[in-house]
Amino acid sequence: MTGLTSNSKPVPVDEVDLRLIAATQSGLPLVPRPYHAIAEQIGIAAEEVMARLTRMLEAGAIRRIGLVPNHYALGYIANGMSVWDVEDDKADELGERIGRLDFVSHCYRRPRRPPQWPYTLFAMLHGKSREEVTAYVEEIRALLGDSCRASDILYSRGILKKTGLRIT
Amino acid sequence: MAGIRRRPKHRKESPPPPAAPAVKTATAGPIPLDEIERRIINGLQGGFPIGERPFLEAATALGLDEDELIERIEHLFEVGVLTRFGPLFNADRLGGINVLAAMALPENDFDRVAAFVNAQPEIAHNYRREHELNLWFVGAAETPEKVESTFCYIESVSGYPVYRFPKEREFFVELKLHV
Structure with missing residues (x-):
């Protein structure tokens, strides 16, 4: 994937794609031929399952195929949303640079809600301690330099709800 | 109802409060992983192949055999290290x-x-x-x-x-x- 930014152009999906999404969104079967198992389940050929998944992956409708670890179980207990007030005309370039840092899991530009909320870049940081996350914040601050007017970090105190994507 | 207040620039971090239990936290602490499990977690967060025998392909790239990779992934689910395995839709x-x-x-x-x-x-x-x-x-x-x-x-x-x-x-x- 070469793009630095994903746009949000919708990918057209048909009824068969929706069945495929419904059959795989909670996971692939852990068997030697998982795509064949899915094909049997939804009544299409395995080759078609693979072709449709490839197309959705290339179009960005699938972000990636792989495993999703539980951050907490891996010891990543300090999870913070760092937020940054930078000038509008530099926000996109700086957001791209923040996104490339290897401790950032998500990075977005969002609207400010002035005067209470001046921040426009949001970067999620994960570490094994708050000290580690604080060091990441400093690294971002150094990267932004004088472009950073204000920042904050909002640590998570707990997940109250987390449901996977459900597409019907 | 008070509005939200602007925070001082570069606010100093206060010491962490006692951890509140997270609803979906599966474990009390980090789960120990062996070298093979680390290799799987580091290597398979994306790029799982689309093909006839994807676990075989992925296992070969990780220096494992197909059965072992499947068993290891099952085990990582059982101990709560994995939350999902498959396509992540956007x-x-x-x-x-x-x-x-x-x-x-x-x-x-x-x-x-x-x-x-x-x-x-x-x-x-x-x-x-x-x-x-x-x-x-x-x-x-x-x-x-x-x-x-x-x-x-x-x-x-x-x-x-x-x-x-x-x-x-x-x-x-x-x-x-x-x-």
């Missing part, structure tokens, strides 16, 4: 929409309003965060109107404003949670 590209939003709730009303927010089927994620804006959640639906009407409903029933933070741009991130 709702935005599939015609859906999700919008981040936040509320500033007083402590004595927090649980009641958080439970009400959680009860809305359009609310996908909900986190408690340390800030005056202390409840952060994601509304997800097929249309922006449906998300907006959920937010309006939450505002009207709870009596507190919902601050909307729709994404204007998503930046590409490398995926690399190393263990």
Whole structure:
């Protein structure tokens, strides 16, 4: 994937794609031929399952195929949303640079809600301690330099709800 | 109802408060992993092949055999290290929409309003965060109107404003949670 930014152009999906999404969104079967198992389940050929998944992956409708670890179980207990007030005309370039840092899991530009909320870049940081996350914040601050007017970090105190994507 | 306050620039971090139990935290502490498990977790967060025998292909790249890779993944699920294995769909590209939003709730009303927010089927994620804006959640639906009407409903029933933070741009991130 070469793009630095994903746009949000919708990918057209048909009824068969929706069945495929419904059959795989909670996971692939852990068997030697998982795509064949899915094909049997939804009544299409395995080759078609693979072709449709490839197309959705290339179009960005699938972000990636792989495993999703539980951050907490891996010891990543300090999870913070760092937020940054930078000038509008530099926000996109700086957001791209923040996104490339290897401790950032998500990075977005969002609207400010002035005067209470001046921040426009949001970067999620994960570490094994708050000290580690604080060091990441400093690294971002150094990267932004004088472009950073204000920042904050909002640590998570707990997940109250987390449901996977459900597409019907 | 007080509005949210502007925070001082580069606020100093206060010492961490006692950890609140997270609802979906599977374990009390980090789960020990052996070298092979680390290799699997580091190597398979993306790029799982689409093909006739994808576990065989992936196992070969990791220096394992097919059965061992499948058994290891099953084991990582059992001990709570993995939450999912498969394609991660991008709702935005599939015609859906999700919008981040936040509320500033007083402590004595927090649980009641958080439970009400959680009860809305359009609310996908909900986190408690340390800030005056202390409840952060994601509304997800097929249309922006449906998300907006959920937010309006939450505002009207709870009596507190919902601050909307729709994404204007998503930046590409490398995926690399190393263990």
